Amino acid sequence: MSSFKTVAILANPLAGQGNGRATAEALQTSLPAAGVGVTVIFDAPxxxxxxxxxxxxxxxxxxGDGTLRAAASRCLEVRGNIPPLLLIPMGTANxxxxxxxxxWLPEELAQxxxxxxxxxxxxxxxxARANGKLFFVMAGIGIDAQIIHEMDRIRSGPIKYASYVVPAALALAKYRYVPLEVIVDGQTIFASAPAMAFIANISEYGTGFPVAPDARPDDGLLDVCIVPIVSLVEGVRQFFHAAAGEHILGEGVVYARGKEIxxxxxxxxxxxxxxxxxxYTPTRIDLLPIRVPFIVPV
Ligand SMILES: [Mg+2]
Known part of the structure; x- marks a missing residue:
């Protein structure tokens, strides 16, 4: 602890059914007792x-992941760098x-x-950043993004996995199979076919299936995976292949790595x-020029 004299806590007080607030308040008491100055900022990055x-x-x-992104973005804005980040995950997907x-169990979070x-x-x-917005895991353009947009539009409370069902149905019904053009580091690697595009920094994704199984967050490159979709049926088939980690072998799939997409x-x-x-597209995704320090529990 000696290296950290002053800690800022950015907390979503509503996360984890109110555990966000309770955990922040517990740390507000226990950190000073351990010799660390602390300021808590509730959900107002x-x-x-x-x-x-x-x-x-x-x-x-x-x-959740949104709170983490907001905290890191705000640090970048006010100081031009990001200090070591400790995440206390309390979202849905985390x-x-x-x-x-x-x-961590809820009762052991502060300790x-x-x-x-x-x-x-x-x-x-x-x-990485998508149109200037910081992200850590991945960006998606296509049906997955449509589902998330639908969910944002209709949700009225904390997200549960069951909440994805209705937005997914809406997204599939309204999704338009518009051709994509993808340019990686100035080179067009895909053009003029309907597709889903994933730009991955980390292979882990949502339900845990690897969209870009070889993506590494320490190689200074983003993995780009483009899966052409010729119809809804094909899209669903591709989705299940993706679930099995097989889609990178699928016909017409393009895989590349780069810094600017x-x-x-x-x-x-x-x-x-x-x-x-x-x-929405057009979108420019680029690697952040600095790396981000994360504190990993021992
Ligand atoms: Mg990488």
Whole structure:
């Protein structure tokens, strides 16, 4: 813990059925007792006190992948870098938490966070941006993004996996198979066919099937996987192949790696980043020029 004198906590108080608030408050008490200064900011990264984040030796994000992205983005904005991040995962999918191997019980969150600050190791991971919005795991353009956009449109409370069913049906009904053009580091690698495109920093995804099984968050490159779709039936077939990790062998699939990816389409197609909606094509996805330090529990 000696290396972290001052910690900022960015917490979504509603995450984990209110555990977000309880955990932040527990740390607000226990960290000073361990000699660490702490400031808690509840769910207001946009308005978060810039001086607090500028002075922090480490930032704890309590919530889902969205809270993590907001915390990291805000640090980048106010200080031009990102201090070591400790994630206390409390969302639905928790893509980054799963990648980092953080599986904590609700009652042990505060204690495990303190142990991680004290003894955790730091890994430096790549991150990326889609139209300037930071993400850590992956961006998707296609049906998956349409489902997430539909979910955003109709949801009225915390997401449960069952909530995906209705948006998925709506997305499949309304999805338009618009041809995509994909340019990687200035080179057109795919043009003029309807497709789903995935830009992966980390292979782990949503339900756990590897869309880009070879993606590594420490190689300074983004993995690009483009799966052509000729019809809805084909799309569903491809989806199940993806679930089996087989789609990269599918006919017409294009796989590439690069630092700057541009995706264009004749009509706007939905984009998702780390399971949250992120606008529409055209989109430019680029590797963040700096790596992000994550604290990994021992
Ligand atoms: Mg990579």
């Amino acid at each position: 946009a308005a978060a006190n810039a001086e607090v984040l500028a002075a922090a030796d480490a930032v704890i994000a309590i919530g 893509l980054m938490g799963r990648y980092l191997g953080i599986h 495990r966070a303190i142990e991680s600050l004290r003894n955790g190791r730091i890994v430096m991971l790549d991150a 541009e995706i264009r389409s004749a009509k706007p197609l939905p984009v998702q980043i780390d399971g949250d909606s992120a606008g």
